[in-house]
Amino acid sequence: MRPTTPRRPRRGWRGHVERVGAVARKDLRQWARDRQALAGPMLIPLVLMLLCGILFGFGGDEWNIGLINEGEGPHAAAFEAEIRDLRSNISPYFRVVTTDADEAERLVAAGRLHLVVTVPADFDERIETGQRPVLRTRTYNINTDMMKNARLRLTRAIQDYAAAQAPGAAPVTVTQETTRPDDVWRRTFIGHSAVILAVMVGSALNAAIMTAREWEHRTVKEIRLAPRPVGDVTAGTLLAAVIAGGINTLVALAVAAAVFGVRVPVGRLPVLAGVAALTALACAGIGVAIGAWLRDYRTVQPLLMITFAGSFFASGGFSSLATLPRAVQVLDRFWPPAYVFETMQAQAWMTEPPSAAPVLAGCAAAAAVGVGVGAWALNRRL
Known part of the structure; x- marks a missing residue:
């Protein structure tokens, strides 16, 4: 028998492709067998999408109030009807839970009502004599922003009542159009933002887990001894x-489209796909660096999941950057996920989105930096 000689690894670009493919297949097989690693990167986007979308995205915010009408005349009845019928283009503004004064006092003190409005007994008398009636209100002041909106809605009811009672008497009238045909619904905005989050957390967390697994499974020694350049290992993991x-x-996109009505114009898909691919590559590079640095699956997963979940709220995923507090906006200038959310939202929803060339150039630069950081960190650890 002729002695067998070990097969030399191929050189050249074909050898690199084979080695990259082998590493990628190995990582994907392990990923498919590990249920926790398989489900973890999907949980954060899906949970945030379902939780925030269902709680804040479906329908309007019809607030519970108590409405106590102590008046008996037609003016008091008309004002009560104005409050009951006040609505936006989406839903009524108020839901009258009780008209009993004692029950309303008990419910608002317990935080079960946002607002209690009491129409005084002399409402009609003051209106007919040209005086201003005084409404008594009580709010549950645990949420100042919500209470501000409740008072503004009551002011709207007063203005509408005054305009109906004395047409032309008000020097200024307001015609409100709260929705337009091209508006992006809140549930759609949240669903799309969760898909953007899935792009980032999916690549970063999977890359970190795949890298950390080499140390946990003690296969890192095989990589060190194998005749493979570190660049091929990095590329395969990425x-x-x-x-x-x-x-x-x-x-995440399938759930967003089926449940939350995410429909992106077809003509914008190529740019969005390019941005998503480059963003995923950048995040995967950072994930490789984190996995090589921490080398522990139990540390990597919660760290990245919490970081990206916080970024969803603080970087424009739940609400656009322009609506965030000033201090948060200043912080987001230095936080890369904020740029990803804002860029992909603009490309998807703006009537005239910005030019795609600078966007893709910036994403390509970010991808180069992410891959470079990942390769450097893995090379240092190996």
Whole structure:
């Protein structure tokens, strides 16, 4: 028998492709077998999408109030009807829970009512004599922003009542149009933001887990001894992480489209796909660096999940950057996920989105930085 000689690894670009593919296949097989790693990157986007979208995105905010009408005349009855019938283009502004004074006092003190409005007994008398009646109100002041809106809604009811009672008497009238045909519904905005989050967290977390797994499974010694350049190992891990993150993103996109009505114009999909791919590559590079640095699955997963969940709220995922507090906006100038949310939201929803060339150039630069950081960190650890 002729002695067998070990097969030399191929050199050149074909050898690099084979090695990258082998690492990617190995990581994807392990990813598919690990249920926790498989589900973890999908949970954060889906949970935030369902929780925030259902709580804040479906319908209007019809607030519970108590309405006590002590008057008996037609003016008091007309004002009561104005409060009951006040509504936006989405839903009524108020839901009258009780008209009993004692019950209303008890419920507002317990935080079960946002507002109690009492129409005084002399309401008609003051209106007919040209005086101003005084309404008595009580609010549950645990949420100052909500109470501000409750008072503004009551002011709207007063203005509408005055305009109906004395047409032309008011020097200024307001015609409100609260929705337009091209408006982006809140549930759609949240659903789309969760898909953007899935792009980032899917690639970053999968890359970090795949990298940390080499130390946990003690296969890092094999990588050190194998005749493979570190660049091939890094590229294979990045490829596997981007593929796994892409699967996570497609699941989130399917839920967003089916439940929350996310419909992006077809003509904008190529730019969004390019931004998503480059963002995923940048996040995967950072994930490789974090996995090589921490080398512990139990540390990597909660760290990245909490970071990205916080970024969803603080970087424009739940509400656009322009609506966030000033201090948060200043912080977001230095936080990359804020730019990802704002860029992809603008490309998806703006009537005239900004030019795609600067956007793609910026994402390409971010991808180069992310990959470079990941390769450097992995090389240092290996």
